[in-house]
Amino acid sequence: MQTHNYDVVIVGAGGAGMRAALESSKDARTAVVTKLYPTRSHTGAAQGGMCAALANVEEDNWEWHTYDTVKGGDYLVDQDAAEVMAKEAIDAVLDLEKMGLPFNRTPEGKIDQRRFGGHTRDHGEAPVRRACYAADRTGHMILQTLYQNCVKQQVEFFNEYYVLDVLMTGDPRTDEGIRASGVVTYELATGEIHIFRAKSVIFASGGFGKIFKTTSNAHTLTGDGPAMAFRRGIPLEDMEFFQFHPTGLAGLGILLSEAARGEGGILRNSEMERFMERYAPTLKDLAPRDVVARAMANEVREGRGAGPNKDYVYLDLTHLEPAHIDAKLPDITEFARTYLGVEPYTEPVPVFPTAHYGMGGIPTNIRGEVLANATDVIPGLYAAGETACVSVHGGNRLGTNSLLDINVFGRRAGIAAAEHAATVDMPELPEGLEQPTVELLERLRDRPATEDRIADIRSALQETMDANVQVFRTDETCRKALADIKELKKRYETVAIQDKGRRYNLDLMEAVELGFLLDLAEIVALGALNRKESRGGHFREDYEARDDVNYLKHTMAYRTLPGEEGVEGTSIRLGTKPVVITRYEPKERTF
């Protein structure tokens, strides 16, 4: 075992982690620890753009952006956070440009902007051109640009080190005056344990879309950060709010950017009807994602799905000029050709909603500080990006606001972490803190062989989540998922892996990841069961209306203490946290 000492340790090297590192490493000795290589992070898969009210091509202002974010999130957004994000968006985009990001340009040479779902002029009047973009690989360019600047600034990376535990000086559920003290990691190349002792720890470890079967998420998006935080007594906020992106390639879930609709693409059912005109008369195909995904699922349910099994709808780009498609949407049209053999110039592309983004996560305030409960922060502990819940996305994230979130709150977390590190001593680290991690690994590695497989438990989990906790949910389906997860957790307690080695034991890594997925899926299903209303991405067929009287509040899920009884036979206790409302009183959403 090795021990390293740093002022700031950042877990994850996607957009949020590297944006944080660019700030913290200016003033504090910083290590970025990632289970991948930085450029493999899933920020690179984001396509369409990053919104900011630059007003480069038409009138716009950050207040309209704030409003759209709040309304798009179905009023579960903390409005102080949304305001911070929309205001700082402008500098966030300009910072990236100065770092070298090759944005598409207007004829005047300024950063070009295009339309995106839910982003409107003057409080919902009509779509507005707000998304700054680099073709349909904006996330790729952000990831590359941030990595390039980390190379320039000589940021220290620990690549292929898997963080497995977060260390604090006490239990956030019971102890006063605790602080973060480091992380325990597992070096994939050697199988060696490394403890990183740190004054500040930033979680920027991404999402957990792999709880679902049909997803745009990478295989590695297994919610490690939120799950290990939860196991240590940190609550998770609003986990039942998961976004299903309307346009995943049918059957595969690979993302086709909303930019396709921003550039004029149209959704059609089997009768080639532009059905979004019925569901969202003003914004049509550019309504927020929860509205569009539900409309698509509804068309299929009512028998107007296309294809031999009538189980998808079409994204129609055939009326667009091929040259326009090549200039603005080259990657996603390539996906359609490669993976479905469909030529988007001449044929409509089969699409269906795909699990895309977790609105919930580790609760933080607008400085990125992690909360131990509805009010108190844990000094030295920060989170940013999809892993965190600020909450700027509320019940449903608007397209492009994730690339914005990672830049604005990644930066804020980096600044706050460095400031904190400058004011405190290195925390004490008692002996033996790595023991729970060592035991977890040994338990999984040393079990006698079984017929059962990690992969089979994982696909059973993903199947039940897709069947029961997807676009449409009911009391019955949520209970079914919870019961299935309980069974799967039992199987997980005995299942063995086959690779018994130390070096690059990715079999072991997948087993650890599955444990995290099971924990998170249970919290998602329980939150969905408990929230007896429909709001944003959470739609209950048995409670179709939004219920502001009883549910205009964030869900906080806590791991129970030993001896404490959880909800519905789980080890989870549910609490709430008030929504911050500043200038926009909740009203009915129409688009």
Place this chain on the structure above:
Amino acid sequence: MTAVAEKPQAETGAEEIPSFEVTLRIARFNPEDDKGTHWEDFTVTMHGTDRVLDAMHEIKWHIDGSLTFRRSCAHGICGSDAMRINGRNRLACKTLLKDLDINKPITVEPIKGLPVEKDLIVDMEPFFDSYKEVMPFLIAKGQEPSRERLQSAEERERFDDTTKCILCAACTSSCPVFWTDGQYFGPAAIVNAHRFIFDSRDDAGEQRLEILNSKEGVWRCRTTFNCTEACPRGIQVTKAIAEVKQAVISGRV
């Protein structure tokens, strides 16, 4: 070793596609045993739109959990799973089985020229070290403007192709010069230098050209076009290298 696994009918968006059996012949190496590098055959049942990565997963998940390879996004964006498939460098997640000859075993080996760590995993550090040597970041002199730097659409288009690079190393590890001389920067590093040399906002072109004019720079390129063929992003790699060579000769971009 031969093993067979069944897989339930995959859900696809396209028409029903029949399943088929395919054999993967995989180069195995485990540093913790004494077998050395050797081939193992695995036969799996797959479906029409499945990719080589799906077959690799089928083997890892249902036959041999010790089979080791990197992968993440699974749709050609993250650059984790460059492998040598039937003798050509490709991303396993972008190579459809139906596009290969499935009547004979499909060979899968690690990319060449980088030390093999385990099975398909190679040491990527030398690759990233070369990348870092070309100063792969914007260096703009003068006072920073308060708004964005202006750049015309034409100026932006000039280096568009090389911004697509995902650092998967398919090009560099397909280059015969790189196989014999690990010191050569390799195509990927030159592509990433090109991305800045031809960016109108950058002021460090001369320094980069000087680096690339060195012994291990662009002049090692023998224009075999392997890199261009290997690039999963369709970047005209050889053309980019030629443009850098031209710039070195003319001393301007």
